[in-house]
Amino acid sequence: MTTYAPTIPPLAISMGCPVGIGPELILKLFAAAPQDAVVIGDGEALRWCAEETGLPAPLLPWQPGEPLQSGTIPLYTPADTRLTRNDLQWGRPSTKTGHAMGRYIEEAVALVQGGWASALVTCPITKRALNDGGYPFPGHTEMLAHLCGAKRFAMMMAGPLLRVTLVTIHTPLAAVPALVTQEAVADMIDMTWQALQHDFAIARPRLAVAGLNPHAGEDALFGSQEREVIGPAITAARAQGRDVQGPFPPDTVFHKASQGLFDAVVCMYHDQGLIPFKLLHFSDGVNVTLGLPLVRTSVDHGTAYDIAGQGVASPASLQAACVLARQIHANRSKKGVS
Numbered sequence: 001m002t003t004y005a006p007t008i009p010p011l012a013i014s015m016g017c018p019v020g021i022g023p024e025l026i027l028k029l030f031a032a033a034p035q036d037a038v039v040i041g042d043g044e045a046l047r048w049c050a051e052e053t054g055l056p057a058p059l060l061p062w063q064p065g066e067p068l069q070s071g072t073i074p075l076y077t078p079a080d081t082r083l084t085r086n087d088l089q090w091g092r093p094s095t096k097t098g099h100a101m102g103r104y105i106e107e108a109v110a111l112v113q114g115g116w117a118s119a120l121v122t123c124p125i126t127k128r129a130l131n132d133g134g135y136p137f138p139g140h141t142e143m144l145a146h147l148c149g150a151k152r153f154a155m156m157m158a159g160p161l162l163r164v165t166l167v168t169i170h171t172p173l174a175a176v177p178a179l180v181t182q183e184a185v186a187d188m189i190d191m192t193w194q195a196l197q198h199d200f201a202i203a204r205p206r207l208a209v210a211g212l213n214p215h216a217g218e219d220a221l222f223g224s225q226e227r228e229v230i231g232p233a234i235t236a237a238r239a240q241g242r243d244v245q246g247p248f249p250p251d252t253v254f255h256k257a258s259q260g261l262f263d264a265v266v267c268m269y270h271d272q273g274l275i276p277f278k279l280l281h282f283s284d285g286v287n288v289t290l291g292l293p294l295v296r297t298s299v300d301h302g303t304a305y306d307i308a309g310q311g312v313a314s315p316a317s318l319q320a321a322c323v324l325a326r327q328i329h330a331n332r333s334k335k336g337v338s
Helices: 022-032 043-053 095-113 127-132 140-148 173-179 182-198 225-239 250-258 270-281 316-335
Strands: 011-014 037-040 059-061 073-076 120-122 154-158 163-166 206-210 243-248 264-267 286-290 296-299
Touching (some): 011 095, 011 316, 022 043, 022 073, 022 316, 043 059, 043 073, 095 127, 120 316, 154 182, 154 270, 163 182, 163 270, 182 225, 182 264, 182 316, 206 225, 206 250, 243 250, 264 270, 286 316, 296 316
Parallel strands (some): 011 120, 059 073, 120 296, 163 264, 206 243, 206 264
């Protein structure tokens, strides 16, 4: 093994739920290629996964500021989260594993904020266990915004063919129309535009905006939000010299974007954007949190409890998340954006 110091701080990869597929994804990631990254998670879960799947687990305890060693998986475990084999049962999260996954996120954020890591990449969590473990957030995105003190934040799903952002995220469908306001749509257009410029290095972004209703309202026959709310937000953005078009019928806009006509689609609600995105990018999609003072990417899938510990989980999304995290960090550094 050779000790070395990366030219930039390593990625911080939080393990996610210890009894989901996170441990397997991490072992496969490091087995496939060397990584300038450190893992914030639990050694017992990783060793157990290695025994069950036959994957190598060259774990090496790591502390902030220490160099990396080739051929190892640098592991940082918060002292109050150490798990035993009795705490672990594939596919069955508990209050203890829920607390552990929350602590991994907290510690990973602290590493990036302290300059010990360059960016954060997260493996999947389960929201119920996170809440049961003492973290009352509806998901990663909201927890990260809280930890970073970010008031404006958003979820972008990014893949080679399609990028989408969401005006509303983890919101019951019945509550969506009241939250789709002109201000909210305009804010999401602005955040998406800024991200495409600063994080993706697209000098002149082209944005599409989806309507809320079938056929984008059909001249208000099926709803008036397009005319009264979404359209005025688009008009305001265009008055600023931005290439923003729409509102488009939701059943056609994603095809247009996937053909390269737009750099991203601003969507009104969660499933409107994520269904077409995951149809195209189920294996290689990446979740990016916009509006944070740090770079955060994530896999675009869940804990997959039904296949946890079986050795069949694909690390493609985690690999893509690591690549994109490094790209965004480099793009922000060139522009002097934190």
